[in-house]
Amino acid sequence: MAAPIHLFNRAAHRAVLCYSLALLVGPLAVFAHADERGGASVLTDDDMAIIERSEEISEKASDRLNIDDFFPPDMGEDRRDAEKFFADLARTNPTLQEHVQPDDGPREPGERYAGHHTLLFASFSLERQGLEDMFELASEDPGVAIIFRGIPDDMEVAEGVLFLQTLAAEYTPIPSVVIDPTLFRDHVVNEVPTLIRIGDSPHPDDVIARVAGISEPQWLDRQLEHGERGDFGIRGPVVEIEERDMIEVMQERVAQINWEQKREDAAERFWSRQTFQWMPPATRPRTRKLDPRVRVYDDIVGAEGQVIAAAGSVINPLDSVPFDQAIIVFNATDKREMELVAERLPALTANVSRVMLIATELDADEGWDAYKEVTDFFDAPLYLLTPDVKSRFELEFTPSVITSDGENFVIQELVRGVMMPKAKVAFQPIVCSKTTTRKAYEVLARFPGSTGLYEGPHGHVSATQWASLDLKIIAMLAKWVAVGNRLRHPLYINVSAGTLSCDNAFEAWEEQYKAFRIYQHTPVMLEINELVSDDAIEKRWSRLSDCGLGLALDDFGSKNASLERLQAFPWSVCKFESETLDHADSQAALRHAQKTNILTIVERIETTEDAKRASQSGVSLHQGYFYGFPQVVALDYAVSVPTIQLREVAS
Numbered sequence: 001m002a003a004p005i006h007l008f009n010r011a012a013h014r015a016v017l018c019y020s021l022a023l024l025v026g027p028l029a030v031f032a033h034a035d036e037r038g039g040a041s042v043l044t045d046d047d048m049a050i051i052e053r054s055e056e057i058s059e060k061a062s063d064r065l066n067i068d069d070f071f072p073p074d075m076g077e078d079r080r081d082a083e084k085f086f087a088d089l090a091r092t093n094p095t096l097q098e099h100v101q102p103d104d105g106p107r108e109p110g111e112r113y114a115g116h117h118t119l120l121f122a123s124f125s126l127e128r129q130g131l132e133d134m135f136e137l138a139s140e141d142p143g144v145a146i147i148f149r150g151i152p153d154d155m156e157v158a159e160g161v162l163f164l165q166t167l168a169a170e171y172t173p174i175p176s177v178v179i180d181p182t183l184f185r186d187h188v189v190n191e192v193p194t195l196i197r198i199g200d201s202p203h204p205d206d207v208i209a210r211v212a213g214i215s216e217p218q219w220l221d222r223q224l225e226h227g228e229r230g231d232f233g234i235r236g237p238v239v240e241i242e243e244r245d246m247i248e249v250m251q252e253r254v255a256q257i258n259w260e261q262k263r264e265d266a267a268e269r270f271w272s273r274q275t276f277q278w279m280p281p282a283t284r285p286r287t288r289k290l291d292p293r294v295r296v297y298d299d300i301v302g303a304e305g306q307v308i309a310a311a312g313s314v315i316n317p318l319d320s321v322p323f324d325q326a327i328i329v330f331n332a333t334d335k336r337e338m339e340l341v342a343e344r345l346p347a348l349t350a351n352v353s354r355v356m357l358i359a360t361e362l363d364a365d366e367g368w369d370a371y372k373e374v375t376d377f378f379d380a381p382l383y384l385l386t387p388d389v390k391s392r393f394e395l396e397f398t399p400s401v402i403t404s405d406g407e408n409f410v411i412q413e414l415v416r417g418v419m420m421p422k423a424k425v426a427f428q429p430i431v432c433s434k435t436t437t438r439k440a441y442e443v444l445a446r447f448p449g450s451t452g453l454y455e456g457p458h459g460h461v462s463a464t465q466w467a468s469l470d471l472k473i474i475a476m477l478a479k480w481v482a483v484g485n486r487l488r489h490p491l492y493i494n495v496s497a498g499t500l501s502c503d504n505a506f507e508a509w510e511e512q513y514k515a516f517r518i519y520q521h522t523p524v525m526l527e528i529n530e531l532v533s534d535d536a537i538e539k540r541w542s543r544l545s546d547c548g549l550g551l552a553l554d555d556f557g558s559k560n561a562s563l564e565r566l567q568a569f570p571w572s573v574c575k576f577e578s579e580t581l582d583h584a585d586s587q588a589a590l591r592h593a594q595k596t597n598i599l600t601i602v603e604r605i606e607t608t609e610d611a612k613r614a615s616q617s618g619v620s621l622h623q624g625y626f627y628g629f630p631q632v633v634a635l636d637y638a639v640s641v642p643t644i645q646l647r648e649v650a651s
Contacts, residue, residue, distance in 0.1 A: 138175035150246035276361035467498035524548035
């Protein structure tokens with residue numbers, strides 16, 4: 001329906017302006033593609049093919065509009081924006097209101113322009129003075145509607161609409177101003193001003209009289225009083241119409257929309273906006289029962305006044321609605337956990353009618369590919385865990401299986417077939433190269449290697465286990481200091497992307513960290529590694545800053561640890577890699593750190609040459625095997641950190 005855009009009328013006033021603007025430039029431009037005056041569509045078949053499902057829309061032209069008719073499937077974000085806009089526009093503009101709400105039947109021809117007997121065709125090419133004269137005439141005569149074909153190409157739509165709004169606001173009452181390019185087509189109006197007196201409808205067959213070059217409706221009134229009718233031709237100066245047909249403009253914009261790209265963008269936005277309900281993996285098998293009964297404190301009364309449940313009674317929902325299904329909650333980013341669920345699935349679901357698989361998280365970077373991989377693995381649909389389900393069943397670990405024994409919910413926590421190797425806490429010194437004194441220690445996780453030596457976590461910890469490792473390290477530190485151990489030097493503690501990117505994981509870590517701080521009051525610097533996203537840093541910055549001395553940007557130059565990140569946040573420390581210290585970005589970062597008083601540390605110093613290069617760069621705090629290997633400590637008894645033999649560095 002080629003709905004004319006009412007920028008101003010006495011019913012809607014100025015409130016419709018912002019919505020009309022959105023109609024001109026937004027996805028709902030498709031509204032203007034069918035004839036709303038009762039005739040056939042003004043667009044050709046080729047034109048209508050621009051909009052998917054347009055034939056169906058045309059068939060329902062006089063029926064109630066549905067937002068589904070205007071959008072291809074899976075439009076996602078654009079469709080939701082359109083629904084909100086359409087609802088707002090309908091509440092504000094009587095022009096669309098009738099289409100959204102049920103009415104008593106199709107409107108009569110001309111109902112669109114009920115109250116208007118004269119159409120005054122105008123254009124921006126008339127300049128301000130010519131438009132002012134027209135607006136004054138329309139303000140004095142409520143039966144006159146000023147019609148525009150569109151907005152000039154050299155003017156932004158918002159700018160053009162604002163110009164008309166400002167101009168109309170100078171008059172009381174506000175004149176009726178309409179953008180309806182189909183009227184220009186129907187009446188073959190190619191120059192302005194053109195004045196047309198209409199009968200019961202604005203159709204060309206119902207025109208009483210018209211004239212070009214004159215904008216005063218009184219001129220037509222005088223001709224009609226003398227019994228003259230029809231086309232009086234050009235009786236004054238006319239100008240060409242500057243602006244293009246608004247429908248053609250909208251056709252071009254709609255034709256330029258890449259719907260496939262829109263669908264892809266919507267899919268990408270879906271995963272980037274998900275908040276996963278992470279839970280730590282179960283470390284031991286456990287089965288517990290959850291009592292679903294609720295006590296009624298006030299009578300529950302039905303629609304006819306009958307008491308369904310009396311105050312004081314106890315209701316068990318399972319008595320009314322048996323729970324004969326199994327809900328399995330697991331971490332879909334952990335293949336070992338998926339394999340464990342698949343292995344136990346036959347036994348777990350032998351006596352249920354339905355199985356529902358729920359994931360605590362998926363690989364957001366892989367998005368729908370990750371989702372499809374999991375659904376293909378189980379050959380079953382997959383759902384994401386919501387806070388309500390997690391809270392309702394008091395879920396704590398993964399995998400968890402929820403069933404019922406008829407009276408209670410039963411939550412069974414499964415132990416993975418392969419557990420994370422047992423980690424150890426180790427301390428590596430951060431040394432002042434000028435004095436060879438220890439200034440701080442970095443807390444590291446170490447695992448027994450195949451050669452009998454301790455190794456770093458890479459190769460021992462999967463991508464999904466970093467948040468669990470963060471928790472474990474803090475818990476072990478708390479245990480170590482609880483038995484009387486103390487460190488006089490500041491600690492540098494790593495916080496992984498797994499912890500910072502998930503609300504539940506971060507809250508669990510924060511709670512564990514606070515427990516550790518009860519025993520240990522040594523200053524703490526938190527290290528943020530290169531895998532953490534800027535969004536996660538920005539989201540957690542304030543709460544992390546409250547946890548210690550400040551935040552350290554780790555592994556500068558690697559992945560996300562860029563110069564832009566260094567400049568974007570108020571870091572306390574920046575740690576550089578020895579092998580990349582001469583790189584241009586590292587040198588720029590060193591200059592920025594010096595200007596902003598950011599403490600600098602060079603890591604991975606393994607040779608005398610490494611140490612010399614770091615010192616020559618102006619960095620005196622060093623860390624690496626050259627000064628000492630990470631020292632693993634015992635956790636079950638008091639032990640001091642071993643004295644480390646430090647080597648002097650020649651300047």
